[in-house]
Amino acid sequence: MPELDFRAPRLFVDAPLREGERIALERNQSNYLGNVLRLAAGETILVFNGRDGEWQAAIEGRKRPDGLSIVAQTRPQDRLPDIAYVFAPLKHARLDYMVQKAVEMGASSLQPVLTRHTQVSRVNGERMRANVIEAAEQCGILSLADVAEPIALNRFLDKREASRLLVFCDEASDVAGPVQALQAVQAAGSGIDVLIGPEGGFAGEERELLLRQPSILRLSLGPRILRADTAAVAALALVQAALGDWRNSQGRTDGRVPSPLAGEG
Numbered sequence: 001m002p003e004l005d006f007r008a009p010r011l012f013v014d015a016p017l018r019e020g021e022r023i024a025l026e027r028n029q030s031n032y033l034g035n036v037l038r039l040a041a042g043e044t045i046l047v048f049n050g051r052d053g054e055w056q057a058a059i060e061g062r063k064r065p066d067g068l069s070i071v072a073q074t075r076p077q078d079r080l081p082d083i084a085y086v087f088a089p090l091k092h093a094r095l096d097y098m099v100q101k102a103v104e105m106g107a108s109s110l111q112p113v114l115t116r117h118t119q120v121s122r123v124n125g126e127r128m129r130a131n132v133i134e135a136a137e138q139c140g141i142l143s144l145a146d147v148a149e150p151i152a153l154n155r156f157l158d159k160r161e162a163s164r165l166l167v168f169c170d171e172a173s174d175v176a177g178p179v180q181a182l183q184a185v186q187a188a189g190s191g192i193d194v195l196i197g198p199e200g201g202f203a204g205e206e207r208e209l210l211l212r213q214p215s216i217l218r219l220s221l222g223p224r225i226l227r228a229d230t231a232a233v234a235a236l237a238l239v240q241a242a243l244g245d246w247r248n249s250q251g252r253t254d255g256r257v258p259s260p261l262a263g264e265g
Helices: 027-036 092-104 125-139 153-159 178-183 204-211 228-242
Strands: 010-012 022-024 044-048 054-060 067-075 083-087 109-114 165-169 192-196 216-219
Touching (some): 010 027, 092 125, 092 228, 165 204, 178 228, 192 228
Parallel strands (some): 010 044, 165 192
Antiparallel strands (some): 054 067
């Protein structure tokens, strides 16, 4: 892993980044740098846009920060492993937490799905994206997870690629060793969908539909029932450790999920 500067403030900017580029700050960004961080013209921060890597930028402005001058690249752009986090939406505070943790755990996309027992039917996509950006800023992440529109579970299953591994985290599963079960999966080169259900669990017909899917691994997350936001962290940690970019201490930059160990599915 490249050495990170944990002391330097990081800011997401939705603009091209290259040496000598000048970027105007939005009002909230100016307020954050000037009034919250107490930074002034001439001081430097780190910026990223999810496409061009991370860059050092000098603050410009007289009375308050109003622009940035891009100085030099500090890290090249990387790509996240192809792991989609698929989940039943939660209420605001817990959904915020879950999105932030999924980003920290390296999910490359977030897909809300609506099930029979889903707690909420409306999802604020802008709020989700704001949480994605905040988590990326705070944790040195360069690539932003995609935020998809909510979709009914059956429609999601109809449109997903059959070659992708579906990790179905099911509280009713009898699988006792989740790490061993993941390591025994054959091909995950086409990506992984990690599915967590609602607090009330999946309905019987939903579970039957899920178990008929190709390339599925029904997974237990241990002997205790976990809240959905806790299950997100547990499931993504297991997948990253067994099949994702945690397996390589140097990290991966090609965006592919490494092929898991050979064995029976």
